[in-house]
Amino acid sequence: MSLVGFETAREKTMEAIKGKVAFLYGPKDLRIEEVEFPPLKPNEILIKLKACGICGSDVECFEGESAEGRYDLGPYTPGHEWAGQAVAVGSGVTSVKPGNKVVGDCVLPCYNCANCKDGKMPSACLNMREVGFRPDSPGGMGEYMILEECYTHVIPDDWDYELGAWVETFNVGYWGVWGNGCAPDASDDCVIIGAGPIGLCASMVCKNSNARVIVIDPLESRRENALNYGADFVVDPTKQDFQDEVLRLTNGRGPSVVIECSGNDIGIASLFDLAGHSARVGLIGHSIGRKVPVEIGKTIWKTLQISGSGGTDRWFPRTIRFMSTIKDKYDFAALNTHHFDFKDIHQAFDTACHDKANARKVMLTFGK
Ligand SMILES: [Zn+2]
Ligand SMILES: [Zn+2]
Structure with a gap:
């Protein structure tokens, strides 16, 4: 043809x-x-x-x-x-x-x-x-x-x-963190929900923006992996006290940045409970076509800023520069x-x- x-x-x-x-x-x-x-x-x-x-x-x-x-x-x-x-x-x-x-x-x-x-x-x-x-x-x-x-x-x-x-994938994770204003720095505690490829890229981006990074994933192999790609701490969401654990790791404040990379219903719903007051929240994980019950009122109560990542905009050159500075720090080939x-x-x-x-x-x- x-x-x-x-x-x-x-x-x-x-x-x-x-x-x-x-x-x-x-x-x-x-x-x-x-x-x-x-x-x-x-x-x-x-x-x-x-x-x-x-x-x-x-x-x-x-x-x-x-x-x-x-x-x-x-x-x-x-x-x-x-x-x-x-x-x-x-x-x-x-x-x-x-x-x-x-x-x-x-x-x-x-x-x-x-x-x-x-x-x-x-x-x-x-x-x-x-x-x-x-x-x-x-x-x-x-x-x-x-x-x-x-x-x-x-x-x-x-x-x-x-x-x-990996540039296209990294550009999605990078945009989800920086393109929409989640803008982490050394004062921030970032929670990344989901340690798939996009979650790992978001994790590396947050870490290299000098934030503290907590990655949440139910799979042990993924949590272990996250520790090699930016995570300072990992949390198992199937454990009953995982929200307490996140609070403990953030000195009782809750995370100031949450990046949702799982697209999973429970992951999405949990971010409204997990996010600290005034947190910047980035949604990257796909959930299109489904309605996910969440406690939306917490957006108001906690004054959350939630932004969706509908693709990226002229972000490749910047991604290539970012990756150039970290490519020897992380074993991309092992991914x-x-x-x-x-x-x-x-x-x-x-x-x-x-x-x-x-x-x-x-x-x-x-x-x-
Ligand atoms: Zn892709
Ligand atoms: Zn057009």
Whole structure:
């Protein structure tokens, strides 16, 4: 098949090349197909993929359980946690050179619609495209992809590609902490609910903002892990006195910052009890499509400032700079518990779907 949206006339900057690309046609219907990539437009970059993580949302779509109904849109190429090498650039591209290691935004705003012109978040774009989730957008699970320059970001040469594949995830956790004003510093006690990939990134961000970090997760393996990625303390929420424990760890004040990264009903409900007075609360974990009973009155009683993270906004360059300063402090490579070559993508998804407790991050690699 040909890639949708590439029919328009293009400036002939290179010969068309062929490559294998995965397409999700519907739940559990993932196919690898040969695609011909057309010549680049002046503002486009041809990227050879080198690494691509499988995200929890990819698993949801694959299983047909995305509350946003994204899997209804197939066929599309999954993969938004990717890193690759620019192999050719359009005639107008100035910020990326062939040979550069690159990563890219997930949500692609048009910058022209009423909402974009009004300065709203990319996720508000009326013509929104989204890498890895839509037929009109490229995805990272293929040998090559074409992406416009404005969404493509160069990472330093001394990074490996698998670290680059963590930029998208880290940018979500980082934005959830800093993009919406939770703004921790050395005076703050931060509670992170949920120690999945996003929770660990939020934990590292809070720690490197000099706050004290308490991570809450019911799984022992995740709590142990959190101690290696920013947490000063970990708390088991299945223990009856876990709220007392958080109070004790915060000298009776309760946390001044709470970052909800679990999307779990109990996790979400508990933050209204856990948060200290005047706490800044960031919601990152997905709970779309469900109603979660919470004691909302505590928002008023405690004067909570609650902000939702609907994506991120021009946050990749900042994320790359942040990660550059901490990449040698934390073992990012150890977060990739499983590796599969792209040709074994079905096995990779099988592992991500059926071994959720152990498969922290399943990473696809692309040939040797
Ligand atoms: Zn993701
Ligand atoms: Zn727009």
